[in-house]
Amino acid sequence: MDGFGPAVDGHYDVADQTRSYLRERARRQFERTHDERRPLDTRGAVESHREHVREWFLDTIGGLPDRPADADVTVTASLERDGHRVDCLTFESRPGFHVTANCYVPDGEGPHPGVLFCCGHVGAAKIDPLNQRACIELVTNGFVVLAVDPVGQGEREQYHDPDTGERVVGGGGGVFEHCYAGQQWRYAGANVAQVFVHDARCALDVLAERDDVDSDRLGVTGTSGGGLQTQYLCLVDGRPAVAAPCCSVTTREEWLRTGKRIDAEQHLTGAITAGIDYADFLAAFAPIPLFVGAAASDQYFPVEGVHEAVERTRRAYDSFDAAGNVRLHVADEPHCSVYDLSEPVFEWFCARLGDGEYVSCADHDVVDGAALHATPAGSVRAAFPDERTVDDLLREDLASRASTESPEATDGESDAGEAVDPTVVRRRVREQFDLDRAAADLRPRRTRTDEGDGLTVEYVWFRTERDPDIVVTGLLASDPDATARRPAVVCFEDGTAELPERSDDVAELAAAYGTVLVVDPRGVGAVADRPIPIPNWVDHENGIYGTEFKLAYDALLLDDSLFGMRVFDVLRAVELLREATGTDSVALVGEGVGASHALYAAGATEHVERVTLRSLEAGFREMATSHEYPYDARLTVDGVLDCDVPLVLDALDVRGVRVDR
Incomplete structure (x- = not known):
């Protein structure tokens, strides 16, 4: 008993069926969104749209918890450098849930402008050499810079073997951990992005509450996943006065054409159906100064979509007479770091938040990674015996929900x-x-x-x-x-692809039931x-x-x-x-x-x-x-x-x- 031959025994080409089906449904929704989209041509329209996007986003990620009154900031080490120092610190975004960070502090009493540096998908996160270089550029120009490890990266790995210390889930610079945890949060009708956004808001608290930081001059930047964190943070928190998301903007339509993936915290259920695109996040920032960094050969965020998104954003900013507050810089690079985007991003921060013109740093003096660890072994789980994990947070949230919800049911048990x-x-x-x-x-x-x-x-x-x-x-x-x-x-x-090895099983089932239909749902077996x-x-x-x-x-x-x-x-x-x-x-x-x-x-x-x-x-x-x-x-x-x-x-x-x- 054989399975089907290629193309359903030569009857139908199904090799791209599921992808084509999804793309066609998306195309129709993009058309509806375009036809129904109201112009953001007045301040009232922009403000109303901002509130709509913010509410949709918060609902999609499952809301945000309250920020702690005391984040228990602990400086574990300090490194004196030429013209600045680097504090290695931890803080708690939730009780027993530690965030590791490096704070770059310029010489002088201040108050200085502050920048929250959100790390993208690179395993070393805050201590990655390119991220260090970007932070050094900013601190050399008078900024206090707080670079934070996202959950699942740097010192905040969530899944490791306690006997060997090796990661059980890892790879992709944090991508695999994020998607592994993200699946669990998705089952619960939430999104692991909630953890990223809450951590970023708490990090902004840590930065703003420093005596040497001017809390009215706060900026935020990051590339790739860090750029998405930048967008999320600025959408839900009005404190940043300047935003610079890099290599993290396009349109969903352009992105979908490429066949690319995107990981769990960057992926928002129902975004296409709701008509929410990257430009909707950016437009919500109006009128604060916005720098969009992009790469001409970005393999994750197509540059055509970047131009379209920024143009839409400029129209929204124009309602505030602030179109000049939007700048797009496209570097001749592939998907890259903030540092690789070169001087324009640093010039932008200096011009909009700084105390003087940007001066390029001659010597970055990058530190060996381990010297910048905020924990002894470079792991919060090793440093804090009772450290909670991202699944602990979800488990506690579900237990809390269960105590206040009752099922709609009336029979059985x-x-x-x-x-x-x-x-x-x-x-x-x-x-x-x-x-x-x-x-x-x-x-x-x-x-x-x-x-x-x-x-x-x-x-x-x-x-x-x-x-x-x-x-x-x-x-x-x-x-x-x-x-x-x-x-x-x-x-x-695997449907009929399991034939002929399952021929005897099919015969037994047919004997037991008389007639059986071994089915291949879409994407399975002969229609894979x-x-x-x-x-x-x-x-x-x-x-x-x-x-x-x-x-x-x-x-x-x-x-x-x-x-x-x-x-x-x-x-x-x-x-x-x-x-x-x-x-x-x-x-x-x-x-x-x-x-x-x-x-x-x-x-x-x-x-x-x-x-x-x-x-x-x-x-x-x-x-x-x-x-x-x-x-x-x-x-x-x-x-x-x-x-x-x-x-x-x-x-x-x-x-x-x-x-x-």
């Missing part, structure tokens, strides 16, 4: 002893995964039919959505000698998408930054989920099997991630009477609250805890659906 109403659960599942979306007429077509080993096998394909189209495939196997006449939809983890090799070092398909990650994250930008789309495809397979066999109810059999698809399909329809789940993944709450969990990009979902796995299982039990595990 959940693991927590709460009542379960299967009708409510079904509604939640259908809403969570948008399962009432428009369905295409099935119109199944056979590519071939085989007879052998007592089975009739048909290879079929059918559409589940139309315009843009989604084609799914399935192998329909019938055993005429079987006594059972309750057919089953089978969801192998081609690998998207951007960046070119990605080679793990279902891991962080692989093709599955890319497609799943693109779906989230549309306020949808690839996981939910596949559940929808399974439901359409249920309808096809019901029509093909003339039965009212079917069974579902799933394995691995396919078991998750089968479970949620069963929870969403009344036409399933039995479910077999093999190697069902852990519940989403369990994964969200575990320090280490089995990351799988195929399980990328936002805000799923209200219809978590245990709740759906309980609802099926109340309905009398037999569940075998």
Whole structure:
């Protein structure tokens, strides 16, 4: 029993199907946003838009906690340099959650202007030589500069083996840690960006409250991920008087065309559907001086989008007669550091915040990294035995939510002893995964039919959505000698790609159920998408930054989920099997991630009477609250805890659906 040949046995080219589907949906939304966008041509319009964007952003990341009254700033070491010193310090953005930083302090009493330096994705973070050089340029010109390690970088690694001290999750200059933690926060309907933004606000407190800093002259800058932190901070906090986000601006439309990925804290669920783009953040800064640094050959933030975003921003600034407060500098570089953007960014800070004209630093005198550590071993987790981690914060937040929320249910009983109403659960599942979306007429077509080993096998394909189209495939196997006449939809983890190795299993299932449909939801088996090799070092398909990650994250930008789309495809397979066999109810059999698809399909329809789940993944709450969990990009979902796995299982039990595990 073979699987399908290339291009659905030569019937349909599906190699780019999921990506094309997502891009077409995004294109239509971009057009709607463009047509409906109100001009930001008055101060009132800009201020109203700023409030709208800020509220949307805060809602998307799950809000922000209160800043501490006392951050317990502790200077652990100081290095005297020529014309300045560097203080190595820690502070607590939340109790037991330490932030490590270097504070560059110029000679003289001040008060000096201050700059918060947000680090991008480089593992060494604040002690990276290029980041040191940028900070030295600023301190030499009279700025107090606070360079901060983001969570997951520098001295703030979150996942390490206590016996070996080595990282359990790492790579990509912090990207992998951010995405690993980000998946957990996403399950809870929040975004790990909340941690970054809160830390940055607390860092701004530390800077502003220094006796040698003029709190009316605060600026913020950073590149790449640090540039996004700069944008987020300036959106929610009105204290910065100058902003300089670098290599972190484009348009979502230009970015989507490239096939690029972006990591968890930079990725905001529903941004495309909500019509929120990078320019909407920048326009919200008006009228404070804004320097946008960009790179002509930036491989992450296309320069065409930079020009478009800055032009939109200038129009908003013009409402304040402040278009001159916006400057774009494009360096002849690839994606690069603040320092690599050269003198214009430092000149801008000196002109807008400083006490004199910019003077280029002749000798940067970069320090060996370990000398700038704020903790003895370069690790907050080693330095503070009771140090909390980013998943501790989420776990405590969820526990706090649970104490104030009650489920909407009236029958049965959940693991927590709460009542379960299967009708409510079904509604939640259908809403969570948008399962009432428009369905295409099935119109199944056979590519071939085989007879052998007592089975009739048909290879079929059918559409589940139309315009843009989604084609799914399935192998329909019938055993005429079987006594059972309750057919089953089978969801192998890799669909029909697991054939012919699973031929005996299919034959056994056909004997047990009479007829089975081994289905390939979009992106699986015979309708798998081609690998998207951007960046070119990605080679793990279902891991962080692989093709599955890319497609799943693109779906989230549309306020949808690839996981939910596949559940929808399974439901359409249920309808096809019901029509093909003339039965009212079917069974579902799933394995691995396919078991998750089968479970949620069963929870969403009344036409399933039995479910077999093999190697069902852990519940989403369990994964969200575990320090280490089995990351799988195929399980990328936002805000799923209200219809978590245990709740759906309980609802099926109340309905009398037999569940075998």
